[in-house]
Amino acid sequence: MNTKHVIAIASGKGGVGKSTISANLAVSLARLGKNVALVDLDIYGFSIPKMFSITAKPKTFNGKIIPVEAEGVKIMSMGFLIKGNEPVVWRGPMLGKMIEHFTRDVIWGELDYMILDLPPGTGDIALDMHHYIPQSKEIIVTTPHPTATHVAERAGVMAQKANHDILGVIENMSYFTPPGSEEKYALFGKGGGEKLAEILSTDVIAQLPIEALSDDAEVTAIYKEDSILYMQYKQLAEKIDQLLMG
Template sequence: MLTREQVLEAISPVLGTDQGTGVEETSVRDIVVKDRQVSMTVLTNSGEPDAPLEEALRAALARAGAETVHLRFRPAGGRAAAAGAPGQAPGSSPGAGTAAAGQAAAGAGAVRGHGAGLERTPLLSEASGVHFIAVASGKGGVGKSTVTVNLAVALARKGKRVGLIDADIYGFSVPDMMGIEGRPEVVNERVIPIERFGVKVMSMGFFVEDNSPIVWRGPMLGKMLRNFFEEIEWGELDYVLLDLPPGTGDVALDVHQMIPQSKEIIVTTPHATAAFVAARAGSMAIRTEHEILGIVENMSYYSCSACGNKDYVFGRGGGAKLAESLHADLLAQLPLGAPDNHPAEPDFSPSVYKGDTEMGQLYASIAEQVIAKCEEQSAS
């Protein structure tokens, strides 16, 4: 069994240091070791793939016993801004990293990496007036995608023009949840998103066959996200929701870079551990100057259909505690349940609640709060 410590020891000579975990702080991050599979992000000045360095790292890890190695390259300067760290590497002048982070936060200088030049894209330009809302969670299994899909539909029911990007590229689920079976068409070399329940949808799921797994490295994920903004004919929109992968990995960092004006909604369950982990996603949003619109506590309770009593099967208070720690509003506490939809219905979907149901009304309330917050800021 390969350990994280063995990985650090193996790559230290390649990176020119033997300071143990000091290697991670200055040159690599996001190290994941599972059995003999190793994944990590390599920080370089350019942020571009470095063939000799990659070859040397792979060789060192292979000698340590790694069978599969995934390497992602990111600019070293962007790490501090994204993570909220001081950004001062050993040997650098005091305040240099802080100044760089401040410049990035203020929007000064050119945007590097996958976000470079995207500000000229019509959808992302300031003149578009589009409100971007990323829906995030600290861990999987809390119902983040369900919340994203139903909030998008609720906004559409309020008369808003809504786009939905399934940015959970490894774990895409939006097309299935919305009952979408078709594929996008290409018109004049532009991809036309699928529209369902008044929401324009784009997902990696449209481009794979038979639910095949996505085996990609970090840079390819960023390029796919970039294509979702550049190559898609979105038309005029009021809101774009992004269903982010759980956690604070590469895709979340790319979204923070590509859409600096995005706001966020954090989804958690009432369980204390889920809320604790979700706080990391919220902290990442704050450090990258993404405003948190609010917290949605999902699976808050189970309401007995026979007696009407509420059973708090996952505990209580996690969402409120998270909202307090992030100085954000608790937008809703959603009960456990599933839509009562039948496959014979013409508009069947496994996960979209009808507007006249209790859950549909709860999502309508969230949509109203989101609209009020976004439009109030636009007017000010």
């Protein structure tokens, strides 16, 4: 795997927007001209193909998989390997084999960044990722809510125990600003990201707002140029690139 930087996006619980952040960070890095891969390691709860509206399946060449490309990002997901929306009913040992399969049996080419969308929590996938990809750095995702922060702490501590560098904390759903207003409403409370960053001895590298969608808007997980979050993710990608590339 010829990759300069591997970044795992982790969270303590589901529903905090981890996969949305993984997808948009990958796209924003690609928009900076970087060679980027996105690996959907949420084997049971894969969502990346749906977020990109991908219907194509990966092809093979000499026994290796050619990843699907969308928005300038090379993508691999369990969702490409099953029929429709069927559930994945596997036990732990098989999960580790998929991580190895996705990282070693896919033709990624030379990459600047590989983004790993981890499942929430501290289960088998996270353990196997630490084993197979020891050079990975991590970003911990939370919301401002105290419960999300409390649970996310476990994912951060796990990263530290595996001797993985934590690049920072992303606080998602930090606030909501109604259209035409500059007022910020903290719908899920305040201070969760800062508290988590303090516990993990790192920094909050982004506080991402909730963005309102109009009734006729195209509902997509990839934010377009006319959206508030487009610029937020552009700034996040630039910050991460500066941190890692110098």
